[in-house]
Amino acid sequence: MNHESINTVDLAMDAAGETDAAAGALLEVQAQLTRAQLRQIGLQILNDRFLLATRILIALAAAVAAIVAAAWLWSAAHDRGLVVEEFTAPADLSAQGLGGRAVAARVLDKLILLQEATVSFRAPDSYATNWGRDLSLQIGGSGVSVNQLDAALRDTLGDRTHITGQVYRPAPGKVTVAARAGSRAAVSVTGPEDQIEALIGQAAEGLYGQTQPYRYANHLRNTGRYDAAIALFRRMAATGAASERAWAEAGLAYTYLLVGDENAATAAGRKAVKLDPTLPAAWMNLAAADYARGDTEAFLRDNRKALAALQGRPRSVDPAVAAAMRASLQENIAADLGDYAGAARHAQSLEELSEGLTIVGGEAPYLRAADLAGARDVAGARAVLAGLPEATDAWIVVQPYLWTPRLPGVMLAEATSNWPAAQRDLDAAVDAAEGAGGMGRIKARVYLRPWLAYAMARSGNIEGAEAMIRQTSNTCVLCVRMSGRIADLAGNPDRAAARFAWAVRLAPSSPFANADWADMLLRRGNAAAAAEKAEAAAKAAPRWPDALQIWARALDAQGKTAQAAALREKAKVLAPQRR
Numbered sequence: 188m189n190h191e192s193i194n195t196v197d198l199a200m201d202a203a204g205e206t207d208a209a210a211g212a213l214l215e216v217q218a219q220l221t222r223a224q225l226r227q228i229g230l231q232i233l234n235d236r237f238l239l240a241t242r243i244l245i246a247l248a249a250a251v252a253a254i255v256a257a258a259w260l261w262s263a264a265h266d267r268g269l270v271v272e273e274f275t276a277p278a279d280l281s282a283q284g285l286g287g288r289a290v291a292a293r294v295l296d297k298l299i300l301l302q303e304a305t306v307s308f309r310a311p312d313s314y315a316t317n318w319g320r321d322l323s324l325q326i327g328g329s330g331v332s333v334n335q336l337d338a339a340l341r342d343t344l345g346d347r348t349h350i351t352g353q354v355y356r357p358a359p360g361k362v363t364v365a366a367r368a369g370s371r372a373a374v375s376v377t378g379p380e381d382q383i384e385a386l387i388g389q390a391a392e393g394l395y396g397q398t399q400p401y402r403y404a405n406h407l408r409n410t411g412r413y414d415a416a417i418a419l420f421r422r423m424a425a426t427g428a429a430s431e432r433a434w435a436e437a438g439l440a441y442t443y444l445l446v447g448d449e450n451a452a453t454a455a456g457r458k459a460v461k462l463d464p465t466l467p468a469a470w471m472n473l474a475a476a477d478y479a480r481g482d483t484e485a486f487l488r489d490n491r492k493a494l495a496a497l498q499g500r501p502r503s504v505d506p507a508v509a510a511a512m513r514a515s516l517q518e519n520i521a522a523d524l525g526d527y528a529g530a531a532r533h534a535q536s537l538e539e540l541s542e543g544l545t546i547v548g549g550e551a552p553y554l555r556a557a558d559l560a561g562a563r564d565v566a567g568a569r570a571v572l573a574g575l576p577e578a579t580d581a582w583i584v585v586q587p588y589l590w591t592p593r594l595p596g597v598m599l600a601e602a603t604s605n606w607p608a609a610q611r612d613l614d615a616a617v618d619a620a621e622g623a624g625g626m627g628r629i630k631a632r633v634y635l636r637p638w639l640a641y642a643m644a645r646s647g648n649i650e651g652a653e654a655m656i657r658q659t660s661n662t663c664v665l666c667v668r669m670s671g672r673i674a675d676l677a678g679n680p681d682r683a684a685a686r687f688a689w690a691v692r693l694a695p696s697s698p699f700a701n702a703d704w705a706d707m708l709l710r711r712g713n714a715a716a717a718a719e720k721a722e723a724a725a726k727a728a729p730r731w732p733d734a735l736q737i738w739a740r741a742l743d744a745q746g747k748t749a750q751a752a753a754l755r756e757k758a759k760v761l762a763p764q765r766r
Contacts, residue, residue: 269348269398271295274366276354285383290354293384294366297391305402305409307546348398352390356380364390368398400427401434408438413446424458433463440472447625449479460492467496467504467512474519478592481633481663484694486592487523490516511540511547518554519592525698525731527561528762534558553595560598562732562762568599597638606645613639632659637669644673653677664694668703675707683707691723698728705737714744732758 271294274287281287352366357377364386365375374393376386396403400423407416420442423435436459443452456473463469470493477485494516497509504512518533534555541548552575559568572595594616600609617635620627637659644652652673659666671686687707690700705720721738728734735758742751 269298269350271298271350274352274354277356280354285354287354290352290364290387291350293387294350294352294391294394297388298395301392301395301406302399302402305406307402307405350394354383362386366390366394368394371397401431401438404435404438408442408445413442416442417446433459433466433469436462437466437469437472440469440476444472444475444479444629445625447628449476449629452476452479465496465501465503467493467501470496471512471516479629479633481660481666482693483523483664483697487520487694487696490519490523494520508544508547511537511544514540515547518558521730522554522558522561522593523697525561525728525734527558527731529730531555531558531562531564554593556595557593557598560595560602561593563602564762565599565602568595568602592634594634600638600642604645606642610639610642610646613642633663633665637663637666641669641672644676649673649677661689662693664690664697664700667693668700671700671703671707680707680711696727698724698731698734701727702731702734702737705741709737709741709744714741717741718745730761732762735761
């Protein structure tokens with residue numbers, strides 16, 4: 188290799204080194220740019236994420252605000268509360284603590300007391316006009332606050348009732364309290380100035396009647412002002428809102444019972460169920476009217492209709508009361524079909540479910556004692572009664588809201604055959620019931636007197652028993668049954684059979700008349716006919732042990748011992764505590 192070639196290589200190598208250095212520098216610059224770019228991208232991503240989160244938060248806040256506003260608007264639009272505004276009053280009354288603000292507050296207090304004292308199982312939301320618990324006092328003032336904006340919105344969108352009023356002196360020593368609910372006519376009461384508290388109460392009651400007519404009618408009835416209650420229920424039934432008319436007729440039915448007019452009660456009850464067949468109160472009050480007429484067939488049917496109307500969550504009944512009412516109806520139905528053991532269980536459920544209630548359930552322990560006696564559990568019935576406050580049959584009769592289809596004393600007399608003692612108790616019960624008003628007179632007519640007549644016959648006074656039973660209705664099923672029993676004791680089986688046949692025709696779903704008839708036939712030696720009647724009773728009431736026992740005795744008398752034994756085993760299963 189010559190020197191010229193070596194120099195050329197060296198020069199080339201020097202040039203390559205310089206190129207590598209430049210390239211490295213370029214790469215470093217590129218790397219720095221890339222890192223800066225990545226930092227910029229990272230910052231951009233963070234910024235984008237922040238903006239996205241901000242937008243999400245803003246959207247969420249807007250959604251929450253929209254929900255709150257919608258809820259506020261919905262609440263305002265559905266506000267049916269009551270607002271009592273400050274009254275106007277003479278200045279000197281203010282010095283006595285009876286200025287406009289104080290009078291308005293007293294009116295509000297009286298309205299709250301009236302509402303709380305009104306006993307009804309009706310659900311608050313079922314009223315055409317319902318304040319609920321939204322009763323408030325509105326005091327005038329200057330400026331605009333959130334509360335004032337809320338009030339203005341509720342007044343605009345809702346249906347609040349505003350009460351305004353004034354107190355003035357129409358003459359020396361006299362004072363007038365005038366109050367107006369919305370656009371209704373003013374309620375105005377005048378009296379001596381020293382009676383202003385009573386006048387405020389009267390004005391509040393007048394307002395209550397104007398704005399809450401169904402509740403006020405109940406209040407009138409519950410305080411014994413039956414004529415006024417009937418007049419108001421009639422007016423509601425004739426001119427009230429469509430949703431109120433069935434309630435008004437149902438209220439009429441029960442009020443008529445309290446004054447002892449079972450025919451008017453039946454007519455009102457039938458109108459109520461026609462207006463609204465889904466209304467439990469209509470069927471229940473119609474069933475009460477059925478009982479008052481002695482129509483046990485209709486009583487059973489309409490109790491079943493009431494129970495069907497109470498299934499699920501009926502809007503018309505306070506949920507706290509519905510379960511107890513179902514237990515009450517189930518007890519009635521079971522006992523009407525001779526299932527006294529089942530009825531006693533329902534009565535116990537009624538007592539438990541009605542704890543803390545005032546409208547239903549007070550009669551539960553008495554029903555349970557009666558049902559246990561009907562199941563021939565005499566010791567159990569007496570144990571229940573022993574745990575109650577001292578009370579006689581007469582006591583429970585005179586309580587308007589504690590009337591029961593059966594009384595423990597009567598059922599115990601049936602179970603023990605202690606009729607002389609029962610006669611004494613029933614005599615006292617009849618006297619107490621007939622002096623207790625309409626419901627008591629009904630109880631005496633369709634329940635107590637028929638049993639008293641039978642007790643007299645069982646105690647040897649056939650003539651007195653026949654005289655008493657002749658005074659009873661020929662369409663009262665229990666009355667007809669007892670007349671058959673008395674005819675049997677008087678030695679007149681043909682008349683007894685005729686009376687039992689009529690009772691079966693009046694109440695074909697009931698087992699009791701057929702059982703009475705079978706028992707008479709068996710004692711008089713006609714076992715085949717007795718078995719036929721007892722079988723009919725058992726088919727009507729398959730859970731009534733007494734019908735099975737009578738049937739078994741009739742079969743035994745015909746030599747059909749195996750069939751009789753099977754029936755006795757079935758009866759034993761149904762009444763294991765029988766003693």
